[in-house]
Amino acid sequence: MNYARLENSERLQRTLAALETGGWRSTRDMIRDANICEVNSCISELRANGFEISTRCLGKGRFEYKLEGKA
Numbered sequence: 001m002n003y004a005r006l007e008n009s010e011r012l013q014r015t016l017a018a019l020e021t022g023g024w025r026s027t028r029d030m031i032r033d034a035n036i037c038e039v040n041s042c043i044s045e046l047r048a049n050g051f052e053i054s055t056r057c058l059g060k061g062r063f064e065y066k067l068e069g070k071a
Helices: 010-019 027-034 039-048
Strands: 051-059 062-070
Touching (some): 010 027, 010 062, 027 039, 039 051, 039 062
Antiparallel strands (some): 051 062
């Protein structure tokens, strides 16, 4: 998979900033606060950039994400 580098991507920087507010963040929170559409792709790209992000499923396609740290 090709992925964007954090330092070159405003989209990933916005996503990281939304996660850095702390706690669990829903897909809806991320769409609204980071102004992104493909939340799962952005999370995957941040992981490829070395960030540890937990995911939990709340059922029926509802997910939350939490920044755990930098690997």
